[in-house]
Amino acid sequence: MPKIRHSRTKKPPEGFEDIEETLQEFARKMKDAENEPHEGKRRVESLWPIFRLHHQRSRYIYDLYYKREAISKDVYDYCLKHGYADGNLIAKWKKPGFERLCCLRCIQPKDTNFGTTCICRVPKSKLEEGRIVECVLCGCRGCSSTDFTSSKKEKSKQPRTENEDQRLQLETYGEQSAQTQIRQPSSNGENEEDENNQKKVE
Numbered sequence: 140m141p142k143i144r145h146s147r148t149k150k151p152p153e154g155f156e157d158i159e160e161t162l163q164e165f166a167r168k169m170k171d172a173e174n175e176p177h178e179g180k181r182r183v184e185s186l187w188p189i190f191r192l193h194h195q196r197s198r199y200i201y202d203l204y205y206k207r208e209a210i211s212k213d214v215y216d217y218c219l220k221h222g223y224a225d226g227n228l229i230a231k232w233k234k235p236g237f238e239r240l241c242c243l244r245c246i247q248p249k250d251t252n253f254g255t256t257c258i259c260r261v262p263k264s265k266l267e268e269g270r271i272v273e274c275v276l277c278g279c280r281g282c283s284s285t286d287f288t289s290s291k292k293e294k295s296k297q298p299r300t301e302n303e304d305q306r307l308q309l310e311t312y313g314e315q316s317a318q319t320q321i322r323q324p325s326s327n328g329e330n331e332e333d334e335n336n337q338k339k340v341e
């Protein structure tokens with residue numbers, strides 16, 4: 140898992156300062172999670188908060204760039220390069236069916252006890268009613284796209300509000316997301332899709 144760090148050699152692009160505070164907040168939470176005493180917890184469970192933060196931080200950058208168009212491509216690239224966001228995970232989110240994927244481990248068959256798919260990837264409609272799922276790998280409580288798209292498709296064209304973003308994250312991971320307040324930069328002329336620049340992961 141990439142650690143948050145600052146490059147002292149290269150100056151961050153303009154606009155990075157708008158999100159820097161939030162990234163530092165993530166770094167602080169990550170550190171707290173790593174230093175959390177493990178007694179009384181299964182080893183895997185003690186890793187859940189770290190996976191969750193890893194997911195939330197990537198989601199924060201992803202939403203800023205692709206959904207809210209609030210950061211420039213330079214800032215986005217800088218974040219990927221410096222490990223503030225997981226480019227491989229984001230590449231998955233762009234694929235149909237993986238829009239809400241919690242973490243990369245949950246789609247790696249060798250890592251699971253459930254055959255080819257982690258239990259958290261199974262749509263709620265395919266599970267017994269009322270069953271609460273909590274995946275052992277990362278603590279995810281369900282991240283199948285079909286659990287998210289059915290009710291939200293009709294308004295997907297409209298820009299999401301901050302609250303809605305947080306609610307979506309809440310649904311993904313069953314926990315309040317980090318506060319993600321940033322100033323909206325005034326111009327965003329550099330947000331054209333550039334699929335070619337995305338890391339190929341297949």
Ligand SMILES: [Zn+2]
Pocket residue numbers: 240241242245259260274279280281282
């Ligand atoms: Zn999941």
Ligand SMILES: [Zn+2]
Pocket residue numbers: 241245257258259260274275276277279
């Ligand atoms: Zn899982």
